Amino acid sequence: MAIERRPLRDQIRDEVLARLRRGDFPAGQDVNEARLAADLGVSRTPLREALIALEIEGLIQSRPGKGFRFAPVSPKEYRELCPVVAALEALALESSDPEYLARTAPKLLTMATEFDVSVASQAEIEQRDDEWHDLLLGGCRNERLMDLLTTVKASLRRYVHVVIDDETEISRSAGEHKLIAERLISGDLAGAVEALKANWTSGTERVLEKLTRES
Amino acid sequence: MAIERRPLRDQIRDEVLARLRRGDFPAGQDVNEARLAADLGVSRTPLREALIALEIEGLIQSRPGKGFRFAPVSPKEYRELCPVVAALEALALESSDPEYLARTAPKLLTMATEFDVSVASQAEIEQRDDEWHDLLLGGCRNERLMDLLTTVKASLRRYVHVVIDDETEISRSAGEHKLIAERLISGDLAGAVEALKANWTSGTERVLEKLTRES
DNA sequence: GTTCAATATTTTGTATTCAGAATCCAAGCG
């Protein structure tokens, strides 16, 4: 058995990320270090280390003297993040192993089609979409790029609840996924990259509209 | 007088970054927390916080039980970082305020020309190149994107000493800068973006050759 | 002189402590 030893700060970071994804921490809420540390069963030291890591990744903010808080969401941030993710995913797709893409494209098409018909819970939809993109970019060997993508997408994820449960958005997204897969199957990498960019761009404005309407 | 209060961890981070840029810490070297903390006149706690921030940014690594070390350089990392910076700078340029670009392009051209003729020290060349790119992208209002660029470029900076003091590399770079500026002056944004990407791509392989030859 | 084991020293990872800043609360005053 391979015994793994991970620093507490890393485990705490993962746990906070998981809770964040579950929506346990409302955006903008203050972090009470003592309480959260007690809740996690650790001392404040490794918790603060984890929070600092998350701050660099953009999920948490800190103001001098006032401690940490979960980063508030804003239309501005959403508008900034989308093109970044689009550019990074486009680059990842461009630099993917062609052989991997050829092998994987049919699967991607199948998933996109299934995605279209299945009506699922919010969490499930979110997970499906993530899986699809992960599979799409699984052939990219640029580790730094993939790490960057992971962290930037973590920031974006806080906005997806707005998109989801909108019937038309979902089927639009599924259609775009199909288009990407089809172009990959036909060997049109440049076209697939364009479609992927469009996938990230197309929803942006409509989501932004919703975001501002809600607040 | 506006009194500013910054957490120690931020000040420490800046200081370590500055020393890193000065080449005080050889790549791959272990960090002795106690010694460095004493050297900086702080305790280990905020130093570790700064190191963790730098770890997330990719400049420092940590292995469980063995502490931190300054990230080693590798051809692999360089090959990974270049296209990322290229894509991000391209996006930043694309999404810049057009009016800013029109206003700034002549200055960019002047700087590129001066850059060509002036023979300067390594530090000076490095600074000039940074200033040029900063000015080029000064019209981008996407804060998240610019922050990302700053951190990714910090990782890349550890490789520039390889490029520099090569006469032909410098004049090639200056020529590319001129091309970008000229296209901006003529209003050809798409062309400028292409040239900017090329600027990041063109040197990559030659630098990599040097990198591997050196080691 | 090498190799190995036993022990001493250093260093890390985490917990605890502490000073000072921020927040809260209630009494006093307009």
Place this chain on the structure above:
DNA sequence: CGCTTGGATTCTGAATACAAAATATTGAAC
């Protein structure tokens, strides 16, 4: 009734303490 002010309380930011792991050192056996 609202506004201010003084003090109690909570919380953050940083220093210190401590246990366990890693590393260095010694010394004995071959």
